[in-house]
Amino acid sequence: MTDRQPVVTVAGVDKTFRTGEATTHALSGIDLAIGGGEFVSLIGPSGCGKSTLLRLMGDLTQPSAGSVTINGKPAARARRDRDYGMVFQAPVLFDWRSIQANVELPLEILGLPAEARRERARRMLELVELSDFGGHHPWQLSGGMQQRAAIARALTLEPKLLLMDEPFGALDEMTRERMNDELLRVWERTGTTVVFVTHSIPEAVFLSSRVVVMSARPGRITDVIEIDLPRPRTEATRELERYFELITAVREALRAGHGPAATAREATPAEGEP
C-alpha cells in the first residue's frame, strides 16, 4: 500500500451537543490522518466520543469546529458520492428482505440494473461466506451471520473507506474472534481503509495497524500506538509476547487518559460545560 494521500483527514475538530438546557462537549481538538489501506481502531472509555468521531467521518453529524476530509473531499460530498460503507453494532438488516436483497440495497439506490446488482451482491456474500444463505431472511440467521451480511452490504459499494462502530460488540467471545479473523481476510482481499471503533483492547490490537486511544469526555486523542505485529495475523499472533506487550501498552494509555491527571481535569469543568 503506497497510497500516501491520506484517505481521512480530521483537522481541529470539536463537537458539542446541545440537548435542551445542557451542553455536552463530546470532542475536543481532534487531529487525525489515516492513510489508504490502513486499519485503524478507535478505543476509549464509554462516552469518550469515539462513535461521534466515526459519525463525523460519515457526515451523519457535523463538527462544531474544524473539518473532516474524506478522499480529498469534504465529508458531506463524500457521503453524497457514496465513498464509504458503514457497519453498526446492530446489523440493521431489513426484516422484509432476503439476505440477498438486503445486500443489494445500496446498489438499488445507486441505480444499478438488476443483473449487475445480483452479481455484485453474490460476490460479496461469497466473500463473507454466506453464499448459501442469500434466500434466507435475517431473523433466520444467528447474530454473527447477520453481522457478516451487514459487512457484505457495506462492501457492495466497494468503498475506499469502511466505518465500523463496535460491529462485534453484541457477539460472544468465540464468535467475535472468528469474526475478527474473517474481517482481516476480507480487508486483505479488498484493500479498503478501515476505521474501527471498539471497547475491546485485544480486538483493537489484533486487528489494527494503529490504535488511537481517546480520553474520557471531552474526548481527546491521548495516544496513538503503532501495532507492529506481523501480517497476516492468525491464531498464532494471539500467543505472541509482543501481542500481550501491546495490549498492556494500550491499557496503560487508556488509564493515563483516565487516571489522576485526567480526574483532575474532569473536576474543573472545561469551558462550555455546565
Added chain:
Amino acid sequence: MTVGAATIGRRSPMSAAATSLGGALRSVLAFVVVVALIAIAWEAAKWVAGVPWRDFLGAPIDPPHNPPFRISQLNDINLPHTWQIVGAFFEPATRRSEFSLGAVLIDAAIFTWRGAAIGFALGAVVGLLLAIAFVHSRLLERALVPYVIASQTVPIIALAPMVVLWVGRDWPSVAIISAYLTFFPVTIAGIRGLSSPDPRALELMRSYAAGWREVLWKVRLPAALPYLFTALKISATASIVGAIVAEAPTGIQGGLGRAIIQFNQQYTSGPEKLWATVIVCAALGIAFFVLVRVAELVVLRNRERTVDA
C-alpha cells in the same frame, strides 16, 4: 437486530406457513365449536324454561314437550328454534316473493359489500396518504392530527342520513361513509408504522445519500405494513357497519340495512327471518375480516411471526 420485527423465534418460512395453516384450521374449528355450543345452550334453555315444543327439526312431537320451568322471555318470538332460523333461508323471502330468503339476503350482502369495499379502499388510500404527509411534515401533523382524532368522536354514522340526502340513495353514499370510518385507524396506524423504523436504518439510508422518496418506499412503507394491516382489520368491520347503518334509516334499497328494517317490521310474524338477516350480516363482517387477514398472511409471509390470531 432486524428492522421491523419483534423477535419471537427462528423458523423457516415453510414451517411458519404450515404452522399458520394448522393454526388457522384450529381457529376455524374453535369458532365452529363455540357456535355449536351456543346453539346447544340456546335450545337447552328453551327445553328447560321455554314454551312447549310441538316439533323438533320439523318433525312433530306428540305429546308436546312441556318445559319444567317457564321464563316468559324464552318464548318462540324472542328465541326462535335454531332449525327454524336455518329453515328460513330456504323459504320464500316474503309471501309474494319467488326468491328464497337465502338468495335475497345474499344479493343484499353483495350490494352492501360493494359499497363498503369501495369505501374501504378509498379510506385506506386517503388514510395512508395522510399518514405519509404527517410523517414528513411536522407542521401539518401538529395542525391537523387533533382534528383527525376529533373526527372519530363525531358519530359520522349520525351524519349518514344527511350524506345520503346529499349524495343520493345509492352505493356512493355508502362508500363515502365507509371511507370516513376507515381512514382514521389507517392514518393513526400509518403514522406509527411509518415512524417505526430503527433510527439507525434511517442513518444507513442517509449514508447512501438516499432521498426521502427512496426512504419512504424502501424503509418506511415496508416497516409500516404490519401496523397498517392491524388497522385494516378493524376498518373492514367498520366499513360493513357503516354501510349497514347508512342504508337502514334512509331507505337505500337493495342492501342488508334495508333487509333489517323490512324484516324487523315483520318480526312478530316471522322472527326467524330477522335472525337470518343478522346471521348474514355477521357472516359478511367475518368474511371481510378473514379476507383482510389472509391478505396480511400473504403480504407479510416472509416476516417473523408475531403472536396474533
Added chain:
Amino acid sequence: MSARLRYYLPTIAVFVGGIAVWEAAVRGLQIQRFLLPAPSEIAGALVGNWEELLAAGRTTLIEALGGFAIGLLAGLAVAFATARFALARGALMPFAIAANAIPIIAFAPIMNSWFGVTSPLSKMMIVAMLVFFPVMINTVRGLTSADASTLELMRSYAASEVEILRKVRVPAALPYFFTAIKVGATLSLIGAVVGEYFGGATVALGRMIVESASFLRFAEAWAAIIIAAALGIGFYLIIIGIERIVMPWHASIRGTG
C-alpha cells in the same frame, strides 16, 4: 405560556380558519342551507334547543355508560376466567376475534324486541356487546403478556398463583386494558346514538338526529351531533385522566397513544 401557545398555533389556526371558511362559503356560495348549515345557524340551534339537547344527551349518556359498564364487567370476567386455561383461550379467542368483526348494530332491532324499544336497556345491550369483545380480547392478551423470565422469578420466590396475578399479570395487562376501554369509550357513545336510529325513546340524541334530518332541520341535527361528539370526547378524556393516575409510568412513555 407563549411557547405552549406557539406550539398549538397551527391547530388553532386551522380551527378558526375552518370555521371562517365554512361560514363564508355557506353565505357566499348560497350552498343549500339545509345540507350544510352555517356555523352560526348551528350555534343558534344549540342555544335554542339547549333544554331538549341536554335531556336527550342525558338519556343517551346513560345508555352509553350503562352498556359500557355491563360490557366492561362481562369482558373482564370472561377474560380472567379464560386467561388461566390455555384450552379455554384457544377455543374462545378465535370466536371473540371473529365476533368482534360482526356488525353488532345488526342486533339493534332484536334488542329492541327483547327489551323494549323505548327502554334504555335495549341500547345498553347493544353497547355492552360492542364493548365486551375488545375488552375481553385485549385483557386476555394483556394477562398472557407477562414475560417468561418475570414469571420464573416469581416462581423462584414460591409465589402463589394469586400473588402472581396481582403482582405481575395485572400490571402487565394494564396497558392493554386501557387500550381496550379507550376503544370502548368511543364506541359506547356511537353505539348508543346509532342504536337509537333503529328506534328508541324520543328524547335521545340518535332519535333527535334522525327526526331533525327527516324534517330537513339540519342545524338541529348538527347540534345534536355536536353534543354527542362532546360527550364522547369527554368520556375519552376522563379515561385518559384515569390512565395517567393508574399508570403514570406508562402514559409518559406512550407519546402518541
